[in-house]
Amino acid sequence: MTPVWDWTGKVALVTGGASGIGAATALAFAERGGDVIVADVDGDGGGAVAARAREHGVRAEFVECSVAAEDSVRQLLEVVRERFGRLDFAVNNAGVEQRRAGVTECTEDNWDRTIDTNLKGVWLSMKYEIPLFGPDGGGIVNMSSMVGLVGVPGAPAYVASKHGIIGLTKSAALEVADSGIRVNAVCPGNIRTPMVERVLAREPAKETEYTANTPLRRIGTPEEVANAVLWLCAPEAGFVTGHALSVDGGVVAK
Numbered sequence: 130m131t132p133v134w135d136w137t138g139k140v141a142l143v144t145g146g147a148s149g150i151g152a153a154t155a156l157a158f159a160e161r162g163g164d165v166i167v168a169d170v171d172g173d174g175g176g177a178v179a180a181r182a183r184e185h186g187v188r189a190e191f192v193e194c195s196v197a198a199e200d201s202v203r204q205l206l207e208v209v210r211e212r213f214g215r216l217d218f219a220v221n222n223a224g225v226e227q228r229r230a231g232v233t234e235c236t237e238d239n240w241d242r243t244i245d246t247n248l249k250g251v252w253l254s255m256k257y258e259i260p261l262f263g264p265d266g267g268g269i270v271n272m273s274s275m276v277g278l279v280g281v282p283g284a285p286a287y288v289a290s291k292h293g294i295i296g297l298t299k300s301a302a303l304e305v306a307d308s309g310i311r312v313n314a315v316c317p318g319n320i321r322t323p324m325v326e327r328v329l330a331r332e333p334a335k336e337t338e339y340t341a342n343t344p345l346r347r348i349g350t351p352e353e354v355a356n357a358v359l360w361l362c363a364p365e366a367g368f369v370t371g372h373a374l375s376v377d378g379g380v381v382a383k
């Protein structure tokens with residue numbers, strides 16, 4: 130990936146930064162000179178991503194945090210304030226796949242676990258991130274999904290969480306527009322990350338199904354999603370807010 134933007138001196142927080150799309154995004158910021166905070170429940174993975182980010186000569190730290198718990202998110206942003214002073218960008222990416230179950234089979238625990246991380250986690254993150262932005266504003270990008278735009282059977286909590294993120298993104302965008310903070314969402318299609326690898330390990334036939342269902346006939350890469358996140362944060366997207374950007378090889382265009 131060729132560096133385009135120079136984010137030297139800027140500070141970016143990436144939740145769920147230990148793996149997959151979050152790791153690619155954290156490293157993409159660092160590659161362009163940005164300081165990065167990697168927040169995740171996975172200490173080993175998060176520490177490794179922060180170490181790789183520092184190889185680009187930037188400040189990068191891992192902070193253990195569960196976005197599903199308010200105290201944990203409050204403490205994360207307190208650490209960010211103490212060590213980095215402010216935020217310029219926040220990527221609310223932490224998420225879990227739902228244990229497969231339809232509307233009538235889904236348990237309350239399955240529902241709550243999915244919604245608490247994927248949807249409540251984005252709200253809690255923004256609640257404590259927004260006060261840390263400076264007078265020049267900045268960018269927040271929330272990780273939705275192509276199933277934030279269309280339904281699929283067998284994952285009602287996941288689909289609801291990702292639709293909810295788009296509504297939350299629009300609400301927040303309107304609330305903070307006067308502060309110069311732009312808030313957008315990204316809607317990835319099938320992207321080759323550990324989350325998708327776990328699905329493919331259980332159901333190998335899905336690989337052919339995903340490819341056949343995608344007009345561009347392939348599974349995407351985490352870096353392709355990171356590129357979209359960075360564009361939404363960049364000055365080139367300075368008039369874009371409250372938007373949900375598909376990065377899905379054309380799936381929802383059908």
Ligand SMILES: NC(=O)c1ccc[n+]([C@@H]2O[C@H](COP(=O)([O-])OP(=O)(O)OC[C@H]3O[C@@H](n4cnc5c(N)ncnc54)[C@H](O)[C@@H]3O)[C@@H](O)[C@H]2O)c1
Nearest residue numbers: 145147148149150169170195196223224274319320322324
């Ligand atoms: N991979 C895809 O095809 C795809 C498609 C659409 C949307 N997404 C979304 O992209 C985001 C990243 O997914 P990925 O594919 O990179 O998955 P991944 O499993 O590789 O990474 C998710 C990360 O989130 C972390 N996480 C989970 N619960 C957390 C919590 N409570 N607090 C903090 N961190 C937590 C995990 O430890 C992990 O590091 C998710 O929100 C996912 O729903 C992924």
